[in-house]
Amino acid sequence: MKRATATIRDVAREADVSVASASRALNGHANVTPATRDRVIAAANKLAYVPHLGARSLTMARTNTIGVVLPDLFGEFFSEVIRGIDRAAHAVGLQLLLSNMHGDASETTQAIRAMRGRVDGLLLMSPGIDADFLTAHLPAGLPTVVLGSRIEGEGHSSIAIDNEGGARAMVAHLVACGYRRIAMISGPEGNGDSDGRCAGFRAAVADLLGDHDPVVLPGDFSEDAGYAAGAAILADRRGIDAVFAGNDMMAVGCMAALSAAGIAVPNGIAVAGFDDVPIARYVQPPLTTMQVHIAEMGTRAFETLMALIASPDAPPPSPQTLEPELVVRRSTRLSG
Amino acid sequence: MKRATATIRDVAREADVSVASASRALNGHANVTPATRDRVIAAANKLAYVPHLGARSLTMARTNTIGVVLPDLFGEFFSEVIRGIDRAAHAVGLQLLLSNMHGDASETTQAIRAMRGRVDGLLLMSPGIDADFLTAHLPAGLPTVVLGSRIEGEGHSSIAIDNEGGARAMVAHLVACGYRRIAMISGPEGNGDSDGRCAGFRAAVADLLGDHDPVVLPGDFSEDAGYAAGAAILADRRGIDAVFAGNDMMAVGCMAALSAAGIAVPNGIAVAGFDDVPIARYVQPPLTTMQVHIAEMGTRAFETLMALIASPDAPPPSPQTLEPELVVRRSTRLSG
DNA sequence: CTGTTAGCGCTTTCAT
């Protein structure tokens, strides 16, 4: 015989008061006699009463939950964003409704709709999202901030990594180290991060080295792609003395290819990455990379969302940007 | 002027039908004239109607959400469990309400209570949880399965890693490689995983080597602790020819200490870890370790939960166990 | 096939 959890009505009856009083007592409102308050508390304990938050949300039109929809991302990134969001959410007592979405944009729409009535706001990260998409698919009046993509339209908040600036910084570092012929390994075609990094790279090599037609090898952010690119460079070196991979995993793969061929890093060819995943400091040699403060992106996105929720008629929230930070390790430092 | 999202009533009015018909049409029930169905759909589109899932949950007494409360864990583990859970949940269209909890057991209680009325079931992972705790703090009738701890009491489901078996397997491997004096670096005092691994280690060295008083150095699962333990071994070697770290990060730290002192791994001293974090394959030499199928633990936990939800009066769900798998890399293979 | 009615569990005016 499975007895379901007691409702506030059971508590009220047990304490011999109205549900109204029970509610007031349970929520610590002022207008309750200490006596009845105690009776209610006692009854609640006796019945092991646990409030039904779903019902409460309905009446209060507030869920104390924020929705998080993320693409199906690989370990590190995923957990870091969540950590950042969670840290901030936890501090103010909010829960996270997660919708890790695999698949395409239509699934994003689904995920967003599934949030209606279950969250007070939305943190959204999905490739290839723009202002039009948002106005088209966001339930009216659901505060939302977009992560990872810069949303230009008004009325939408976003926070993104400055990939372009990061790439420029890396090229500057490489140039400062004395490298003169820098190749890049790009990420997946059409990927926003990859595009930004490539653009920054191109701009920087043009500015700093006068190189208007740098070597850019195709990649897809995987270690294997990095390895292949490394092999390609070995096959047709073209004077390349440094390679800037669009992310760390490709850099790692590239280094493996180089080292398999007996080319020393950084003395033969320098290698740099982007992201600063944990592995970066453990490979041989440790990898120079652009550290992205992923967790902070989550935290700041959350805080922006809180502000949005607090004042729904807020001033136009300009897109925020997060600067990656250069981390120099031995993969680019010319020794001797 | 911020117009809130339309409700089903608005749709009904717009389509000039009752809310009942609107509801039926929207949910694709059979008993609706195609004509009215179309009218309703049209109205819904026109008003950009998005159903309020919170309200729906209340009436249906089903949330299509499962709660996940996890301790505040470090990257890899966290994201892997979630990935495993999410993969399975996504397949059947369920959402995840996350409660990553920092802090102590009382916070666990909080987190659990906060799930009432918002989820159909609970996946719970929290250090030091037992059957008593569960019966005491679980809202009545909330199906729950515990991850990472073996719950012996009846009426509760659990799924845990076989730490003891894993440790035994590792010792067996080490012995097979020819190592005879194996030290262990333990995890944090009182940690369940650590305790299991140490117990397995002790049992195995006793069985296999007749060593009833092996060296066990204190650690806390951190890389630094591993380094310190490595240094301690160097300071007082006692004939140790292999060290089994309670997790990979300590193994990595230990190897760093050894290599800093010029001791070769594995020829001077072999090192093994536990977990198979991504870093394990990238350190030099690559680390032999016990691979734990974390994502699978999540998936299986979820499936167990589904079964629990489907048949609330299920047979006694015996605690499940997940076997780690030996992954041999170069940190333990005697060369030549 | 369709509309009316009654809740789901909770909070909150509005009287008393």
Add this chain to the structure above:
DNA sequence: ATGAAAGCGCTAACAG
């Protein structure tokens, strides 16, 4: 200080 009643948005009998 307390209770009665309305209602959050939706679905599910129950009648027509």
